[in-house]
Amino acid sequence: MKRLRILAVMHDALVPPEDVSGHDLATVDWKMEFDVTISLKQMGHEVRCLGVDNKLDILREQIEVWKPHIVFNMVEDFYNIPTYDVNFVGYLELLRVPYTGCNTRGLMLGRDKALSKKILSYHGIPTPKFQVFPDGRKAKKPIRLEYPAIVKSLVKEASTGISQASIVDSDDKLIDRVAFMHEQIGGHVVAEQYIEGRELYVGVIGNHRPQTFPIWEMLFQKWPENTPKIATGKVKFSTHYQKLRGIKTARARDLPPKLARDIRRASLAAYKALDLSGYARIDLRLTPEGKFYVLEANPNPQLAFGEDFAESAEHEGYSYEELLQKIINLGLSYRPDHRG
Secondary structure, three states: OOOOEEEEEEOHHHOOOOOOOOOOOOOOOOHHHHHHHHHHHHOOOEEEEEEOOOOOHHHHHHHHHHOOOEEEEOOOOEOOEHHHHHHHHHHHHHOOOOEOOOOHHHHHHHHOHHHHHHHHHHOOOOOOOEEEEOOOOOOOOOOOOOOOEEEEEOOOOOOOOOOHHHEEOOHHHHHHHHHHHHHHOOOOEEEEEOOOOEEEEEEEEOOOOOEEEEEEEEEEOOOOOOOOOOOOHHHHHOHHHHHHHOEEEEEOOOOOHHHHHHHHHHHHHHHHHOOOOOEEEEEEEEOOOOOEEEEEEEEOOOOOOOOHHHHHHHHOOOOHHHHHHHHHHHHHHOOHHHOO
């Protein structure tokens, strides 16, 4: 394996300290950044960490002076605006430096929950019905939406603003929740058909010949009866709440072989339809009757050791180090002008 100069870019607040003693590495905010960079160093690569919050000049300087072989991109927004991740990656492309993760077109299409659903529907991929409520406008009674529905940010990820109150079953509740999201979270809001059932994830990796990893599932083992099983912010990020409610993720079990194949094929089709590259996670819901829906795509998902994507990759035969090297190789081989 060739020793590479790798510039690992991330937000300032997530740059791992030189001395990590005294930190609980399982719960620190910068776990992914630490896992990735320490693993790359242990693999023999020369790695520099760079915090780039709102600063492109230092990025350009590092690229011009140090001349990295590739930028390992862990930046998820810019100026705290999620959709600016597209611009950040576009800047790397203009500098003609290889980078890891998804291309600009895929980021733009995958980030927008409404636009992506339109594309998925066009390609015959099952996805929930939805309606968008633009920021700055009072929500009105939905035209094409049936209840129950779930109200989300149109572009923000990581379950931002999602709680049990996000599920609504009347016009009044929907209008109130949309107003809450506009005021407290900001930005456009999407309300989509709520799919009762199992929460599934499928990791996909590759450029022009992507492959899927085994189907993963979020399990709710100590969940209150008659309470919707959804991935709220607490469900995803509170370790105390996860222990209290028996929440964990694991390989999906008891799926009929044909259904499992169909889910993986639909995830692969969604990846291709949205022009994704590098790596991504496709989120789905599976009804008790065995019908699945693709909810959304997440380009550049959480990459920490032990998280869903890395765990599912391990079940496909990739060690964590092999996964990181695969991501790097895909970044080195990707050509923006050839769309993957």
